[in-house]
Amino acid sequence: MVHAFLIHTLRATKAEEGLCRVLYSCFFGTENSPNDAQPHGAERDRLLRKEQILAVARQVESMCQLQLQACGRPAVDLQPQSSDDPVHLRESPCGAFRLTAGDPFQEPRTVVWLGVLSLGFALVLNAHENLLLAEGTLRLLARLLLEHLRLLVPTASLLLRADYIEGILTRFLPHGQLLFLNDQFVQGLEKEFSAAWPR
């Protein structure tokens, strides 16, 4: 099961170095806290969730940067050459890391991430998920989001198109359930989505 999904910026411009911004995030359910004697109040719980997501985004950003550096790929690689260039998701940096219990989530989690140009996509998973499936699902989500939100066209935005993201997530990652979808199932769902959200 996926605990959370997020999209965030990668490598801010020089002027904003160190700023990692979460563009979209979504939790699937909340963590159990059986030991929690006293409820902390809604406001504090919400704040904690936002900080948890930001902590993940920051880690993904630095992991992605380190991986690119290690491969000797300069930062310019991350800028789209032109809007017509197809994005090679297969060559995009991707990886996984572990979050120990308590930091920042109560339970241990695994993060699978994918960096596409200036965007980072990440799934926060329960500890023993099928990582091949998670990686495939993350690539699928990234491809769908890039295509349907046309994120690489300079005038596009994802900030004001949350309904697209939600529409894609409810179909391809319902309630955080990773699905074994073969290509025909994906095409069917994509058609269904395109019919509901004409581009």
Place this chain on the structure above:
Amino acid sequence: MFTTGAESLLRQARAGPQPESRPVTAQGGVSGSLVAGLPTPSSLFRELRDEELGRLCARVCALLREEDWGPDAPDALRRLFLIVSATKYNRRLERPCLALLQTTLCSPTCPEQLQLLCAAVLREMSPCDSLSLSCDHIQNTRQLGLVASVLLAQGDQQQVRSLAQRVLKVLESRQPEGPSLRHLLPIVSKVTSLAPDALREEQTRALSKRLGDWLRYASVQQAVAHSSGGFFSTPRARQLGPVTEVDGAVATDFFTVLSTGQRFTEDQWLNVQAFSMLRAWLLDSGPGGSSAPDADDKSELEGSTLSVLSAASTAGHLLPPQQWLREKAFEYCQRLLEQSNRRALKKADSDLQKACLVEAVLVLDVLCQQDPSFLYRTLSCLKPLHTRLRGDPAWVRALLPVAQFFLHHGEAAAVDAEAVYQHLFTRIPAEHFHSPMLAFEFVQFCRDSLPLFGRSLGILRTSFPNLFKFLAWNSPPLTSDFVALLPSLVDAGTAVEMLHLLLDLPCLTAALDLQLRSLQAASERPPWDVSIRAPGCLEALRDSQVQGLFQHLLRAHASGTVERLTPLYRLLQPLAGCARVVQCAEAVPTLLRAFFSAVTQFADGALASQLALLLLERSDSLYQVPGYEAGVHRVLSSQFPALCKLHPPLVVEQAKELLEFVGGPRSGGHVLTSVVWAIGEYLSVSWDRRCTVEQINNFFEALEALLFEVTQSRPSTTLPKCPPQVITVLMTTLTKLASRSQDLIPRVSLLLSKMRTLAQSAATGSTPGEEGVGAIHTRATELLNLLKMPSVAQFVFTPSVEVSEPRYHRDTNTALPLVLRTVSRLVEREAGLLPG
């Protein structure tokens, strides 16, 4: 209970507005007119005042109240979502607005797009105290899914349970043209993971039965395509024939996630959902799971009949539902194993085959744990599977679950299990160290399986040179895992070899880089740093001596031997600037600390001596990576005293080597300081009776010469300046030695006076206020004062071991408090802090 991590996050958050709360503007690919037609993003989100938010809410309310579902409504809702989600602090929405969002979400006629937005806003607001949403009367399963997502975000266990009951009720209502059940299974899966006791026993049983049916008896015909044949004709249906396998052949057996076609029926969808949630369901509902409903209930169960299909499985219906599900799951996994052998026509399907194979093996593992009667059937198909997989590098990641299976059930197939581990630890790291995902999974596998290795732990331990390849190549994400893994990897037999390899880790990174360069065809996209070219390195590899060292560094298992790699350092020097090598070098100090804290738990005197010498020897024999030596020296210098403390006689035992070290050429001050300190502390009869006056005198002379050398060479511009710590520690150690061999006291007093004068003149000389000069002066003065009373000096400099016992500090009648008072008077008198 909030853990430390969570607390620190909250503290950070409260410390003030963080960058995150600033407006979200994207750059690069997502820049541009993000919010065309709106004020600039910054004024929109950051400085948005309550009245502006109020206006937007009013607009949303007006649109939703009138059920105006034109283009304005989604536009307004999107903005509302962005405003609510862009800050981590609460945005208050008016109650009427909240109420309308909920009504719209539950409205049977509202378009999906708007409902998604309403749900998203409500979820972003949650946890929210003023929510009145209920799922009790929703029939539409898609809508129920959306409401569920909001309710689950509240984090209220009671709500989770009532949601579970509602979903189960809809699932159980068997209307022929009923709602599409496939939207419900993911909710069930989520709910059971959040609240394992949400379903009653009989409900779990019933659902297990149905899951088994969905898995095994989905239609093998493709769905009927409805196409309207024109304005006047009735919609006509077209049969598309049987489903096919991923290689295009007509399906030979029942439907699975690897069966494909043009369109899919509802039960085929359920098949996909059922398999996707199967493993978690088995774990949650099986024996040892949170609910254990595996009673011997053989009656027909409510909700269990897909009557048309059950004819084929009458016998199966006699099984209790949990067993029934396991039986069906077993058949399903077997079929997946068979299907994964087919050559997929599409790349995406070929990826899915691998994920399915991994899942199938994981499910089989769970089945065998829950019911050992599956074991022999499973083993008979996993052995050939392993043979198949090990021959094909594309399937390498599927080897891990297979190995895990053998770990769990190895006692039933000990011989095969050994072969599986041998292959895993010998071949995989050496051949696939450069795959970041595999590296992560492999290390997780080692970590998670540690308690299971049992007598096979030896294989894991001796494979550390191979495992370190993953670390050397992917140090940023793996360092923390290796810190956790090291205590289990290291033992007395491998500690020395492992320490050498840890110190050579950046060199290993460079060697792996070179190995990749030499293996890969030029046309392939290189995974290494292309900005650095090293043709000379490749040439030099042909040399047979270098070849030998190279092979030693890249060995798969612990060899029990140690090689001096200095020629390799020189050869690989062009690669030392690679970012990957530098990243690895940065990780080494952390790993060294983990190593020493593990080793000091079990090291005996012999091992401690061996490691201490190794540490001195390697301190000036490291691969030259920028910043590496300094980082390593910091750790080594803190570990040397720790090893001496562990085994104090080592200073006396290794006197010859230590004398050589302090007399030899040195690079940094850190290690020298700690060695000199350790000599002063432990070169004494109270630690080792073998300590002789002659030894003390020898050390005194060597250190005196050293002090002379470092203070004389200070004005020289060619030598690095000696840090003041080294001088003060040298003075202290000389004084300590003199207190143990009192003939030396006049010599050390003279020396200290000279140092004091030197420091004084330096302070008033050309470089006033030079760092550390004051410290040298103070220390020299203190030591001189102490030496005036030799018996006190001896007590202070060589306290008996019992002094560290608490009794000496609590009991005012012991001599210690008195001595401490005397000493501080003596020491401070000259400094003029206390009146005579």
